[in-house]
Amino acid sequence: MDKIFINNDKQLRSGWKILTVFAICMFINLAFNSILSIKLNHKSLFNDEGIIQIFRSPSLFFIIVAIFAVKKIEKWELSAIGFKNPKNQLRQLLMGSILGSCCFIAIIIVLWLLNGVAITNSLMEPSFSSVNIYAILIFSIFPGIGEEVLFRGYFLKLLSNSVGTTFAIGLTSIFFSIVHGANDGYSIIAFVNLFLFSxxxxxxxxxxxxxxxxxxxxxxxxxFQGSVFSMSISGSNASGIYLVEVIGKDWITGGSFGVEGGLIVTAILCLLVIGTFIKYNSRLSIKQSVSELRT
Structure with missing residues (x-):
């Protein structure tokens, strides 16, 4: 019975570690949300504006718990999960930012050409008052850091050590898709797109x-999805400098889930996955060739 939970090294198996760490993240988030929702005489004790909002974000706790697990439980350096000093990673920072921006702008252009969306205010008249720093933190920065550190950092490294990198990529991607299942507008297309995204x-x-x-x-x-084009981010409403109205069919636009629930994103992500898989596979082949030469 113990072998279900404990491996040959007398350690908790990677799958159980992942479920435990994720459950801890969600428990802490639930606890904070419960505390922040306390009312006294029908009046909230906490003003749900400004900085208080950020403590409702599960991604904030993804960052904290993942880093704690890496440093204190696994005894790894943060560089082991790819969390290297950003000062030395300027090229990677720029590459990711530019590619992410261009991909989403391309999606909006395609949707607009297909009459899937309409921009209601002029491109020359952005409404900057609709965006605040807390919204950017909650919908962009925290998820971008938190989900990557937890899923593509800690979880991927943990599973790679036990089942191999390729299998670990598949498992963490399935898990990443599943954990979004409670979000508004979630669908089969959304599941596939989140899997491809991961x-x-x-x-x-x-x-x-x-x-x-x-x-x-x-x-x-x-x-760009939320703070620029005011589109739902995985089922969460957002407000941006341009008001984009979704007018096309849900299977194209993603409906209330956001563009990640539509087939346009499926096409874009398939191209990205194919491109990176070819690169990944070529590196894998080179490593295998080098290993064979050494033996």
Missing amino acids: LFLSFTTIITKNIWTAVCFHIAWNF
């Missing part, structure tokens, strides 16, 4: 040997 970022992390390209891609993607 595959692409996992391949990117392995290829670049750091997490910053994936982090910046994710942040830029979410930033």
Whole structure:
């Protein structure tokens, strides 16, 4: 019976570690949300504006718990999960930011050409008052860092050590898709797209040997989705400098889930996954060839 939970090294198996760490993240988030929702005489004790908002974000706790697990439980350096000094990763930071921005802008252009969306205010008249720093933190920066550090950093490294990198990429990508299942508008297409999104970022992390390209891609993607084009981010409503109205069919636009629930994103992500998989596979082949030569 113990073998179900404990491996041959007398340690908790990777799968159980992942479930435990994720459960701890969600428990802490639930606890904070419960505390912040306390009312006295029908009046909230906490003003749910400003900085208080950020403590409702599960991604904030993803960052904290993942780093704690890496440093204190696994006894790894943060560089082991690709979390290297960003000062030395300028190229990766720029590459991720530019690619994420360009991909999302391309999605909006395609949707507009297909009459899937309409921009209601002029491109020359952005409404900057609709965006605040807390919204950018909650919907872009925290998820971009938190989900990458947890899924493409800690979880991917943990599983790679036990089942191999390729299998670990598949498992963490499935888990990444499933944990979004409670979000508004979630669908089969959303599941597939989130799986592809995770595959692409996992391949990117392995290829670049750091997490910053994936982090910046994710942040830029979410930033343009919510803070620029006012589109739902995985089921969460957002307000941006341009008001984009979804007028097309849900299977194209993603509906209330956001563009990640539509087939346009499926096509874009398939191209990204194919491109990075070819690069990943070629590196894998080179490693195998070198290993064979050494033996």
